[in-house]
Amino acid sequence: MIPASPEPGSHIPVLMHEVVDWLVTDKNGVYVDGTFGRGGHTRALADQLGSSATLVGIDQDNSLLLNFDKSGIHQTLLLQHANFENLEQVLKSNKINSVNGILFDLGLNSATLADAARGFSFDRPGPLDMRFDQSQPLTAALVLNEYDEVALSRILFEYGEEKAARRMSHAIVQSRTAHPFVSTNDLREIVAQFTPPKFFVKALSRVFQAVRIEVNHEFAALRSGLKAALNTLAIGGRLAVISYHSLEDRIVKHYFQEESQYPAPPELQPYQATVPGRIKILTHKPILPSADEIQRNSRSRSAKLRIVERMA
């Protein structure tokens, strides 16, 4: 049974019922949670699956895997510290050839966001870190102190859709010669210089989002992860992706479109332009959280869930 509501104070998985309902096609199959986080979706899946199912939980943030309490999960649960872009290697090393369902619930965990020491939050001072994986060398401080002005401008514009990207990047490069960027407050001050108070919070979230995407190479990982996921799905298996901003959703949507139909071979071209691809799109419009879910969990408000099924 899926719990009707989570324990008070506990983490609330976004679109939990929808994910479980769409993803489970074989109660004793193999399921991968590629963004394990605090294990909310994995627990909800486990509640629905039979005892001989296998669950694989992957996260770049090893601290989350180490702190997970496995009690109440009766299936085999393999927790793997990895980037989901390496999904095929992770499965191979666990002798798993194909899987029935995969979930990517993108972005970061609310507990990690709230932890000032991780540097993701613009609300509280903390080190400019922003790494999902604490063992990787690239941090937000390195991006802000080492990248040249053109690269910084591109990041703020492409990943943050920030209109003042050029002026902000210029200010970053000027300011760091006197004082290197150390704290989230240093970045906050740059954003404040170019934003009217009315738009300050939105600008902060755009700029922090942009730097975070660069630090974690999020878009490249997403593209590789989607490909790896389709490669490992069994025929009839499903991939569900929850994204939280339009740039991520666009990558998911376009990749699903590309893989759902291929250009027809030359001999068929006179009759048809395309042939069915290796997946079928099950959600032509993304599934959105209900008003009730948004009220219970404001983090869900921008979520979009897309699901595909492997056909060939």
Ligand SMILES: C[S@@+](CC[C@H](N)C(=O)[O-])C[C@H]1O[C@@H](n2cnc3c(N)ncnc32)[C@H](O)[C@@H]1O
């Ligand atoms: C929104 S949270 C997932 C929450 C989870 N569904 C739950 O219910 O607890 C996203 C998680 O994915 C992880 N993550 C993000 N990108 C990743 C990637 N490329 N590979 C592996 N883990 C990733 C983050 O570290 C974070 O813990």
